[in-house]
Amino acid sequence: MAKARVSINDIAKNLNISKTTVSFILNGKAKEKRISDKLVKKVLLKVQELEYHPNQLAQGLRTGKTNIIGLMVEDISNPFYASIAKLIEDKAYNNNYKIIYCSTENNKTRAKEFLRMFTTLGVDGCIIAPTMGIEKEINTLINAGMNIVLFDRKFENMSTDVVMVNNREGMYTATEHLINRGYKNIGLIALALDKPEKEDRIIGYQEAMKHHHLTPLVFAFPFKSNLHDYVDDIKQIIEKNNDLEALVFGTNYLAISGLEAITSLNLKIPDDMAIVAFDDHDLFRIHKPDITVVAQPIETIAQIAIDTLLRKLQTKESDRVNDTINLSTTLIPRGSSQKSKR
Amino acid sequence: MAKARVSINDIAKNLNISKTTVSFILNGKAKEKRISDKLVKKVLLKVQELEYHPNQLAQGLRTGKTNIIGLMVEDISNPFYASIAKLIEDKAYNNNYKIIYCSTENNKTRAKEFLRMFTTLGVDGCIIAPTMGIEKEINTLINAGMNIVLFDRKFENMSTDVVMVNNREGMYTATEHLINRGYKNIGLIALALDKPEKEDRIIGYQEAMKHHHLTPLVFAFPFKSNLHDYVDDIKQIIEKNNDLEALVFGTNYLAISGLEAITSLNLKIPDDMAIVAFDDHDLFRIHKPDITVVAQPIETIAQIAIDTLLRKLQTKESDRVNDTINLSTTLIPRGSSQKSKR
DNA sequence: GTGTCGTGCTAAACCGATTTAGTGATCTTT
DNA sequence: AAAGATCACTAAATCGGTTTAGCACGACAC
Numbered sequence: 001m002a003k004a005r006v007s008i009n010d011i012a013k014n015l016n017i018s019k020t021t022v023s024f025i026l027n028g029k030a031k032e033k034r035i036s037d038k039l040v041k042k043v044l045l046k047v048q049e050l051e052y053h054p055n056q057l058a059q060g061l062r063t064g065k066t067n068i069i070g071l072m073v074e075d076i077s078n079p080f081y082a083s084i085a086k087l088i089e090d091k092a093y094n095n096n097y098k099i100i101y102c103s104t105e106n107n108k109t110r111a112k113e114f115l116r117m118f119t120t121l122g123v124d125g126c127i128i129a130p131t132m133g134i135e136k137e138i139n140t141l142i143n144a145g146m147n148i149v150l151f152d153r154k155f156e157n158m159s160t161d162v163v164m165v166n167n168r169e170g171m172y173t174a175t176e177h178l179i180n181r182g183y184k185n186i187g188l189i190a191l192a193l194d195k196p197e198k199e200d201r202i203i204g205y206q207e208a209m210k211h212h213h214l215t216p217l218v219f220a221f222p223f224k225s226n227l228h229d230y231v232d233d234i235k236q237i238i239e240k241n242n243d244l245e246a247l248v249f250g251t252n253y254l255a256i257s258g259l260e261a262i263t264s265l266n267l268k269i270p271d272d273m274a275i276v277a278f279d280d281h282d283l284f285r286i287h288k289p290d291i292t293v294v295a296q297p298i299e300t301i302a303q304i305a306i307d308t309l310l311r312k313l314q315t316k317e318s319d320r321v322n323d324t325i326n327l328s329t330t331l332i333p334r335g336s337s338q339k340s341k342r
Numbered sequence: 343m344a345k346a347r348v349s350i351n352d353i354a355k356n357l358n359i360s361k362t363t364v365s366f367i368l369n370g371k372a373k374e375k376r377i378s379d380k381l382v383k384k385v386l387l388k389v390q391e392l393e394y395h396p397n398q399l400a401q402g403l404r405t406g407k408t409n410i411i412g413l414m415v416e417d418i419s420n421p422f423y424a425s426i427a428k429l430i431e432d433k434a435y436n437n438n439y440k441i442i443y444c445s446t447e448n449n450k451t452r453a454k455e456f457l458r459m460f461t462t463l464g465v466d467g468c469i470i471a472p473t474m475g476i477e478k479e480i481n482t483l484i485n486a487g488m489n490i491v492l493f494d495r496k497f498e499n500m501s502t503d504v505v506m507v508n509n510r511e512g513m514y515t516a517t518e519h520l521i522n523r524g525y526k527n528i529g530l531i532a533l534a535l536d537k538p539e540k541e542d543r544i545i546g547y548q549e550a551m552k553h554h555h556l557t558p559l560v561f562a563f564p565f566k567s568n569l570h571d572y573v574d575d576i577k578q579i580i581e582k583n584n585d586l587e588a589l590v591f592g593t594n595y596l597a598i599s600g601l602e603a604i605t606s607l608n609l610k611i612p613d614d615m616a617i618v619a620f621d622d623h624d625l626f627r628i629h630k631p632d633i634t635v636v637a638q639p640i641e642t643i644a645q646i647a648i649d650t651l652l653r654k655l656q657t658k659e660s661d662r663v664n665d666t667i668n669l670s671t672t673l674i675p676r677g678s679s680q681k682s683k684r
Numbered sequence: 685g686t687g688t689c690g691t692g693c694t695a696a697a698c699c700g701a702t703t704t705a706g707t708g709a710t711c712t713t714t
Numbered sequence: 715a716a717a718g719a720t721c722a723c724t725a726a727a728t729c730g731g732t733t734t735a736g737c738a739c740g741a742c743a744c
Contacts, residue, residue, distance in 0.1 A: 005461070005486075007730055018694045023732060034692055056462045057403045058730035061699050066399065068442075077428035079421060086419035086445055093444070093452075098459060100410075100442050102435070103428055110435075117440060119347070120398045144347075259628050283625040286601050349700055360724040365702060376722055400700035403729050 006052045015046055022047075026054070060122055069309065070118040070126035071101040072111065073152075074223075080252060080279055080298065081129065084151075087302035088127060095310055097124070106193060106223040108133040115141060125309045129153055132193045145317065149309045151301055154324070161308045162324040165296050167278075170329030171204030174248050174276045174294045177331055179212050183246040183274055189234060189258060190250030192220035201250045201278060217241070221254070230257035231264075238265060238273070246274035252281045259287065270335060280332065290334035297327050348394045357388055364389075368396070402464055411651065412460040412468035413443040414453065415494075416565075422594060422621055422640065423471065426493075429644035430469060437652055439466070448535060448565040450475040457483060467651045471495060474535045487659065491651045493643055496666070503650045504666045507638050509620075512671030513546030516590050516618045516636045519673055521554050525588040525616055531576060531600060532592030534562035543592045543620060559583070563596075572599035573606075580607060580615070588616035594623045601629070612677060622674065632676035639669050 008026075012019035017039070024033045025043045046052075060066035069092055073081040089099045100123065104111040111131045115138070118126050125147030130138065135155045142148055142160055151163040171188075178186050188205040196202050202218055209216040219237050221230065234257055238244060249255035255277030259269075267273050269289055277284055277293045284291035304325055312320060350368075354361035364385055366375045372382045388394075402408040411434055415423040431441045442465065446453040453473045457480070460468050467489030472480065477497045484490055484502055493505040520528050530547045538544050544560055551558040561579050566572065576599055580586060591597035597619030601611075609615050611631055619626055619635045626633035646667055654662060 008732095009730075019731080020694055020696095020733080021692090024693090027732080034690085036692065039692085053458060053462045055403070055464065055730050057399050057408065057464050058699090059732080061397070061399045061403055061701085062730080062732045064699080075428065076418070076431065077421065077424040079419065079424070082419040082421070082424040086417065089418065089443070089445060098442055098463070099444075100440055101431070102441075103431060116395060120395045121440070122397065122399050256624055256628065263628070263630070282598055283628060286598065286605070286625060287628065288605070288630050350702095351700075361701085362703080362724055362726095363722090366723090369702080376720085378722065381722085397700050400729090401702080403731085404700080404702045406729080 005055070006050045008052070008054065010050060011043065011046055011052055014050070015042060017043075064122065065124055066122045067096055068098050068100055068121065068123045069306075070114070070121075070123040070128075071099050072104060072114055072118075072126065072128045072130075073101070074104055074106055074129060074131070075225075076101060076103045078253065079281055080296070083298050084302045084305075087299060088306045091303070091306045091310075097310075104131050105225045106131045112137050119144070119146065125149070125313055127151065127305050127309055130155065147309060147312045149305050149312070151305050159322050161312065161322050163301055163305045163308065163327070164325065165301070165327045165329050167200035167329075168204035168207070170278060170294045170296075171201045171248070171250075172208045173204075173329065173331045174278060174292075175205045175208035176212070177292060177333065178246045178248065178274060178276055179208065179214065181274070184214055185217070185241075185243050186214065186246040186248060187217040187219060187237070187241065187244050188248045188250065189219045189237070189254050190221070190248075191223060191254065193223060196220045205248055217244075227253045227257065230254055231260045234258050234261035235265060238262070238267070244273065246270075246276075249275065249277045252277060252279040252284075255279075255291070255293075256281070256283060259283075259291075278329075284334070292334045293332050294329045295332050296329055300327055347397070348392045350394070350396065352392060353385065353388055353394055356392070357384060359385075406464065407466055408464045409438055410440050410442055410463065410465045411648075412456075412463075412465040412470075413441050414446060414456055414460075414468065414470045414472075415443070416446055416448055416471060416473070417567075418443060418445045420595065421623055422638070425640050426644045426647075429641060430648045433645070433648045433652075439652075446473050447567045448473045454479050461486070461488065467491070467655055469493065469647050469651055472497065489651060489654045491647050491654070493647050501664050503654065503664050505643055505647045505650065505669070506667065507643070507669045507671050509542035509671075510546035510549070512636045512638075513543045513590070513592070513620060514550045515546075515671070515673045516620060516634075517547045517550035518554070519634060519675065520588045520590065520616060520618055521550065521556065523616070526556055527559070527583075527585050528556065528588040528590060529559040529561060529579070529583065529586050530590045530592065531561045531579070531596050532563070533565060533596065535565060538562045547590055559586075569595045569599065572596055573602045576600050576603035577607060580604070580609070586615065588612070588618075591617065591619045594619060594621040594626075597621075597633070597635075598623070598625060601625075601633075620671075626676070634676045635674050636671045637674050638671055642669055 008019045008022050011022050021035060022043055024030060025035055025040050030040045071085060071088060076082055076085060085101060092099055102114040108131060111134045127149045129152035130150055138148065139158065149161045154162045154164055175186060190202050192199050196218060206216045221233060238261060247258060249258050258275060262269060262273050269275060275291060277291055280293045280295040284293050350361045350364050353364050363377060366372060367377055367382050367385045413427060413430060418424055418427060427443060434441055444456045450473060453476045469491045471494035472492055491503045496504045496506055517528060532544050534541050538560060548558045563575060580603060589600060591600050600617060604611060604615050611617060617633060619633055622635045622637040626635050
């Protein structure tokens with residue numbers, strides 16, 4: 001038999017006082033509202049005794065604060081986002097915030113529905129790694145007063161806080177790493193949600209190639225929710241371009257698919273095909289040979305994103321300044337893959 | 343300037359009707375309550391025009407249903423849980439449920455606080471991979487009428503639905519796999535949150551060893567939130583037990599740490615040290631040589647967990663039957679590691 | 685003895701929905 | 715033409731909190 005939860009009325013009735021008084025006491029306004037110490041003690045004791053815990057829906061409805069933060073990413077099962085989610089959750093928890101999360105799978109419709117869900121649920125703020133095509137909705141939210149921090153991907157001319165890594169520079173470094181090791185026919189396998197000429201990671205690669213007078217060779221894919229589907233695509237690319245010496249991968253899962261493709265074609269890394277991945281992963285560290293990566297500062301991204309949001313939540317709307325933080329990536333050279341002469 | 347959200351009152355006032363009527367219409371009770379088709383149309387149009395979406399806090403407060411499901415796991419950044427979370431989220435979303443999640447880090451206090459959060463927030467149900475030591479709290483919740491589905495780990499004599507894999511059998515199979523390939527000195531590296539003699543994975547290993555007249559050698563660790571800390575532990579074990587031929591790992595992250603340890607000691611897999619891991623991971627598939635694992639049926643676990651919960655939410659409390667589902671693991675033999683004669 | 689002030693507390697409105705219990709108008713029946 | 719049924723809605727209570735406005739009482743001043 002389900003027993004009814006204890007409400008503030010139960011406390012009040014039990015002590016024959018008004019629920020106003022109970023509320024004041026529980027919200028630390030006892031002094032301000034001149035409630036006697038004796039009564040305060042009595043109430044707190046009764047609260048303990050009956051194990052009263054305020055209904056957060058009612059609180060949220062009245063105060064407009066839910067202490068819920070919405071977190072929207074591409075795919076929570078991607079270790080990159082999962083790690084960030086974990087760090088954000090942890091910090092949120094320490095500040096008495098809960099996380100509602102959702103994976104957009106780069107689906108515009110889904111993303112929009114989640115945004116609506118955030119508002120109808122009354123989240124206090126949200127941290128979003130946005131998909132393309134939800135710019136308008138996000139702007140509407142911002143204008144309606146929602147506290148938003150973007151990360152991983154940004155929109156031009158959006159007046160909110162953004163935490164970004166320098167994708168262009170990171171990719172430039174990754175590409176140059178291969179060039180410095182003597183590779184010339186270097187291809188890029190990347191995701192293009194937007195137009196390729198707008199994707200910083202693609203641009204960084206192209207700049208590095210051009211700067212060294214090499215010809216860029218970009219293979220851009222749309223997002224697929226079954227990540228395994230990339231393996232065949234990559235196999236085909238390798239088979240069709242048999243002068244390819246090296247590949248740069250734009251995301252961790254593309255690189256993982258790349259590894260599978262390379263292995264199943266019986267090619268050796270790095271002699272038959274050298275690779276560099278964007279975004280680190282346990283797998284790249286432990287793989288033999290270990291894989292050079294451009295790592296994103298996951299802890300810092302999470303840290304700044306949640307800090308910024310929490311700060312925002314404590315600032316009057318009028319006093320806010322929107323920052324765009326640009327973090328640097330780190331090249332982690334692994335293996336010893338100087339190009340060997342075949 | 344933050345614009346106020348549209349409420350049901352706005353719709354009502356705008357059309358000069360009662361909000362009761364609006365509520366009836368929006369909840370599909372127009373026919374039953376004999377609201378004229380003309381008015382129904384007018385209301386729906388106005389709802390569209392003003393982009394009205396009901397406040398879910400108010401709805402939740404009144405109806406006692408929030409359409410929120412709580413998901414509690416050990417660590418959302420562990421791919422095992424992250425994958426399950428993703429699948430659960432997806433299915434929940436399709437049924438108009440949202441997910442609030444939290445990582446317990448096997449911390450009793452944290453877990454208890456999260457459970458409380460679930461109730462004060464009024465979640466409709468929760469899916470929990472429980473930590474040890476929160477049995478009492480979970481029972482209290484169940485008695486208070488909360489809908490709970492447990493997975494990954496269970497408590498004896500708890501009257502709720504549980505989705506489990508057969509850990510004992512899985513570990514037996516994993517161990518026997520190594521025995522069949524000719525290894526004799528096989529150690530187990532596992533987590534022991536409870537007492538080792540109560541951990542099914544440890545028991546399965548021991549049974550396999552004894553059945554084949556071999557001596558079990560169990561190394562049980564407590565949970566550490568910094569997973570990297572296991573590497574040194576494992577290195578020491580390998581160094582101190584130099585007759586060890588093979589290791590079975592109880593979790594994916596222990597196996598990953600094991601790989602790191604083995605590599606950093608310059609040992610070769612499987613010749614110097616053969617291994618089998620419990621719970622698959624991209625890394626084990628792609629690693630050279632690839633690593634034999636006992637895989638858990640992640641999709642099925644997620645599927646059954648959320649299905650069971652959703653079904654439970656639609657069933658009268660009195661009609662409920664609690665199931666314990668036992669799923670089998672799958673041995674995925676990889677590599678070709680017959681023990682070589684040294 | 686009346687006005688003022690401080691003390692200690694509370695009644696009632698409110699947040700935004702749902703739900704219960706009707707109400708007044710029109711139509712049927714006899 | 716009175717009684718009952720049907721129709722098309724609605725006022726008010728409710729969920730469980732917070733917040734506003736204010737009341738009753740005693741002390742003190744004059």
